[in-house]
Amino acid sequence: MPDLEQAAEAGRELKPAKGRYFMRFTREQRYLHAVLFTTFLGLAATGLPMRFSQSFWARQFASGVGGFGTIIFFHKLFAVALTVAFLIHLKVILQRGLVNREKGIFWGATSMVANWKDVKDLVAHLRWMVGLGPKPQFERYAYWEKFDYWAVFWGMIVIGFSGYAMWFAPFFARFLPGWALNAVLVVHSEEGLLAILFIFSIHFVNTHLRPDSFPMDMVIFTGVESEEEFKSKRTQEYERVAREGKLETRIAEAPATWLVNFSRAVGFTAILIGLVLLALTLSAYFRP
């Protein structure tokens, strides 16, 4: 992973920390996540009042911000921003994988693409949870992280396409059958709901709120993690990198205090907004 080595080197100074820190995410990856969760929160906050427009909070919210016009304006604004981020990500991946012929993008231990080990990890992990076996050891991306990635990837294609089909309905009607115009709203709102429910409950807990990371996994904000964490959470990656003799190249500076504090503030705000939206969604969904 030359990109991680570069990022580590750029931020590394001769400053002995208490423990060693290792680079996990590049600046670009962290920015991508920041754009992703900001636009996602925005899309959820503006999409939910439309999905549950009969609920009391939807009308309160709508009248508070100036009505539906404001809501759809920001919904489209966030959608365009997310589309741009998605396209940039796609371009980077294709560039690295196809043009630069970088190893480990589409296949291998460092790839996001699922492989047989993920299936075995899932089974072993479930067995461990119920006490039937040892805890499996994970590579760079564990199977639930890959699921998160592909869920968002698929979600953006499905929600994006159905969203643009509604936005530019007369244009899409030229090559879509009539019933598809009805279907896109069902697809858009159900897939959106799935994304919201998944991110605000499963992703939050799996990544941030579970005991091993509680209250928040800072690595996506700071880009670096402690050696202890690296070793315990991604044992196989740590061992592989050590085996390859590249551990030194991944050593990074400990995160600056301001960055940790800033990240905490941003991260907790995001989680708080997410949980509020989750509560509102559930209250509207299970309305008697």
Next chain:
Amino acid sequence: MKTVSTWTLVVAACGVLLATAPGFLDAQTDCLSCHAGASLQDASGHSVGVDAPKFHSSIHGSLQCGDCHTTIKEYPHPDVVTPVKCDTCHAEEAAGLVGSVHASRAEHPCTSCHGNAHSIFPKDDPKSAVYPLNIPRTCGACHGNDAMAKKHGLPNVYPLYIDSIHGFALSKEGLLVAANCQSCHGSHHILSHKDPQSPTYKTNIPKTCGTCHAGITADYMGGVHGKAIAAGHLDAPVCSDCHTAHAIEQPTAAAFRMQSTPICGNCHKEKFSTYRDTFHSQLGSLGGYVETARCWDCHGAHQILPASDPRSPINKANLVATCGRCHAGANASFVQYQPHANARNRKLNPALYYVRLFMNLLLASVLTFFLIHTILWLIRSRYDQIKKKTAKGGEDA
């Protein structure tokens, strides 16, 4: 001081009368010599004064007192006199009151609407209590009174009316043609809306409103609702079912557009429910963007016709034009969109049904699996932490 001097004069005048002409009373001047003080009261506190100049300018100003107060023929007259009978002259109006909601003469004397008996003006005189622009205030004296409304089981209609489009036209624009109370309810022979003879009885309402809104009523009578009412189907809506009776709003105003679809939904429950599933409704319910299609934007408002009628805006041949009013670039394929598609109905909308089914299964399976996965994981992680006493929260994270 002034009161004393007035009373002195009155007493003096009466003294003169007593001294000179006990007996026959004739001219206004005879009576006014005592009753001219507008604030004059008898022993029990009833007003017995007459504002002479005002009375002279009123419609009855040329009459002699005895024409109405027929039992008073000489002086001194009894302390208690019989009430005046207006129907001696106004027989037609009196006949109208018989059987009306205001029939009780004790509760509703003529003066309760026409005002002080000695200052009655013709109804086209702005000073009249029944001048068109004054009628709502006159009726509102009782029908804008909460206690009165409660006592008779009636809605307190005056505030509703005065804030309505009719009330505004009358009170703010000063339009004589604006509907006031009596335009719809009549004046003397006012009947309950439950009485089939009443202009506000359900089947009579289109005609009543049509007195002014002739074109709309003609449209309405040609539509499905008008035909149903004409055929005696009382479930069909008339003007007031959609527009309300008193709180009538400008139909293009945001407030009316916001409240209107549920009105149609009162009867068209299935259509309302499927409309609610669509983007039109989701967006329309939030306010601030009232242009989104409501029922009548597509179906028409008054001359509502079945889709099979070639004149109907929702007839296949007219859909591109109808949808195109909002959706620039609407084409034949675009108008295949079903504004009332029912994703729960496999027979009617099979494709949509299966799309929804697939999405629901996807949602349920993903969430169920990961919910179990996450809960098990949480329990196991916490168990390990406690067992190994390594619970450090986020310290190592």
